[in-house]
Amino acid sequence: MADTQRDLSPDPIEYDGPPDYRVVGRHGVYPETNHDEIARFNFLAQMNRHLSTKVMPGVGEAFEARVEPSFTKKNKRDFENRHEVRKAMLNDPMFQWWSALRRATMETRQQAGRWVTLRQADELNAKVGALTNGDDRLVLNPKFKQPRSTEAIDHHCMPGSYHTELVPGDVTGPANYDAGIFATTGGMLGRYNDGGGVAVAEWVKKTFGDDFKPKRILDIGAGLGHNVLPIAAAFPDAEVIAVDAGAPMLRYGLARAKTMGIENVTFIQDDVSDLSRFEDESFDWIQSTMFLHETSYKTMPMIFAETQRLLKPGGIVLHVEQPQYADTMPLFEQAMRDWDAFYNNEPFWTKMHEVDLDDWMKQAGFGDNHLIHGGVAAVVDKDVFPDAADDDSEDFGRKAAWHVIGAKKVA
Ligand SMILES: C[S@@+](CC[C@H](N)C(=O)[O-])C[C@H]1O[C@@H](n2cnc3c(N)ncnc32)[C@H](O)[C@@H]1O
Numbered sequence: 001m002a003d004t005q006r007d008l009s010p011d012p013i014e015y016d017g018p019p020d021y022r023v024v025g026r027h028g029v030y031p032e033t034n035h036d037e038i039a040r041f042n043f044l045a046q047m048n049r050h051l052s053t054k055v056m057p058g059v060g061e062a063f064e065a066r067v068e069p070s071f072t073k074k075n076k077r078d079f080e081n082r083h084e085v086r087k088a089m090l091n092d093p094m095f096q097w098w099s100a101l102r103r104a105t106m107e108t109r110q111q112a113g114r115w116v117t118l119r120q121a122d123e124l125n126a127k128v129g130a131l132t133n134g135d136d137r138l139v140l141n142p143k144f145k146q147p148r149s150t151e152a153i154d155h156h157c158m159p160g161s162y163h164t165e166l167v168p169g170d171v172t173g174p175a176n177y178d179a180g181i182f183a184t185t186g187g188m189l190g191r192y193n194d195g196g197g198v199a200v201a202e203w204v205k206k207t208f209g210d211d212f213k214p215k216r217i218l219d220i221g222a223g224l225g226h227n228v229l230p231i232a233a234a235f236p237d238a239e240v241i242a243v244d245a246g247a248p249m250l251r252y253g254l255a256r257a258k259t260m261g262i263e264n265v266t267f268i269q270d271d272v273s274d275l276s277r278f279e280d281e282s283f284d285w286i287q288s289t290m291f292l293h294e295t296s297y298k299t300m301p302m303i304f305a306e307t308q309r310l311l312k313p314g315g316i317v318l319h320v321e322q323p324q325y326a327d328t329m330p331l332f333e334q335a336m337r338d339w340d341a342f343y344n345n346e347p348f349w350t351k352m353h354e355v356d357l358d359d360w361m362k363q364a365g366f367g368d369n370h371l372i373h374g375g376v377a378a379v380v381d382k383d384v385f386p387d388a389a390d391d392d393s394e395d396f397g398r399k400a401a402w403h404v405i406g407a408k409k410v411a
Contacts, residue, residue, distance in 0.1 A: 018188075021042050022038060023383075024182045024191060025191035027259045028127075029175070030178065030179070030256075031116050031117050040108075041109075041180065041182070041183040042183075044183040047105050048102075048105055048184060048186050051102055063089065067092050071088045079331050085332055089335060099343055112183075114172075116179050121166070121167075121172050125171055128252055129169050131254070131255040132251055137265065137266040138250060138254045144247070144270070149296045155294060160173050162246030165247065171255075173246070174223075174249045174251075174253070177223070188378055188380065189400055191384050192226070193226045194229060195380040196402065197231055198230040201230050201234035207374065208316070214238050214283075215284055216238065216284055217235065217240045218241050218285070218310065219242045219287045220272040220307075221244060221245075221292075222267070224252050227289040229256075229262050229265065231287060232264050237264075242267050243270050245270070251267075273295075273303050274302070275306050280309050280310065281312045281313065282312070283311055283312065285315060285317075286311060288320065289320045290402070293346060297351050301364065312409070315409050316408050317406050319404070319405050321352075321353075322353065322403070323403045337353065371405070372404065372407055373406075374403070376401070377400060377402075
């Protein structure tokens with residue numbers, strides 16, 4: 001057959017990339033984004049997805065083909081821990097390429113979101129101020145001293161982290177966090193970036209049944225409330241208290257909640273390692289979501305002890321996090337999951353994922369037989385992205401699927 005007769009049209013390609021940024025959920029204080037800003041976020045989402053689905057497998061191949069054989073040949077033994085794997089990977093060009101690009105997408109995402117929010121700072125600050133000034137569901141403490149763990153670090157390369165206020169009443173930090181997370185996660189958390197909280201609320205209803213009717217719920221390290229709002233919506237009769245160290249997060253959080261029609265959440269500024277403002281046994285449910293990895297080794301036991309003190313008998317505490325580094329987890333996977341700790345300004349990530357959380361919960365006073373273990377995957381709008389559980393790409397440390405570790409307090 002002559003070449004001219006062959007069908008050279010390509011097979012139709014099924015699109016499996018991230019959703020277009022234009023489907024993002026725009027609540028009443030969501031920053032406005034113009035054509036070029038949307039294009040930039042779309043590029044970042046595509047790039048992140050490309051890195052996790054197309055480049056990361058090559059890093060795995062480089063480990064097996066080059067890094068591991070060369071280490072064992074030189075040292076006449078296998079790797080003993082994830083740190084040895086990470087350090088050996090540092091010399092491999094494939095890892096260097098992937099790591100540099102991943103860091104670059106994070107830096108670019110921060111600057112992209114920063115520009116979006118800074119150029120409309122006055123309007124955003126005024127809008128949030130109008131929604132929150134005089135509302136007693138926002139409790140800020142002007143004398144609050146940031147814990148060193150939140151103050152000293154620009155978490156995940158976020159300029160000013162969670163607490164910085166460029167002017168009084170500033171919300172550009174949280175608005176940046178909110179506007180860019182859809183790009184960082186490739187939409188896997190859903191339209192309102194709340195797929196984790198939706199999943200937790202569903203899991204709690206399924207696991208504890210209709211008898212569990214929490215009257216008071218405390219969310220620690222709640223941020224701007226992405227994951228506590230679905231809980232508040234699922235338990236509309238509950239009084240929900242969201243505590244965070246960052247005043248801008250809380251300010252933006254209340255304004256966002258109000259424009260989304262969620263009225264049962266109070267946002268309070270405090271350090272969750274000392275919640276003496278609340279009485280003993282005053283909560284039915286204490287929740288943390290993607291929070292523990294930003295707490296220090298020193299404060300984590302204090303936080304666990306506070307949750308034990310604050311729970312009513314019969315109450316539950318749940319922490320939702322990426323999986324711990326169990327012995328059964330391959331060292332290569334552990335090393336890749338540790339990437340954020342060393343190259344993305346998440347210094348507490350590595351230690352937090354190594355400790356025996358069950359043991360720490362027991363030391364805080366929770367009974368051995370009353371520990372809770374589970375797993376949740378982001379529940380997202382089907383038209384935005386398939387459930388994260390169905391997605392088989394592996395973006396170590398960023399996948400929208402988490403472990404639940406918790407405990408029930410017995411009388
Ligand atoms: C990664 S964000 C998680 C936000 C939220 N849970 C979510 O699911 O979207 C971590 C939050 O924890 C807060 N945080 C860290 N250490 C804290 C502490 N000791 N006391 C109160 N908040 C803290 C930070 O200010 C930040 O907003």
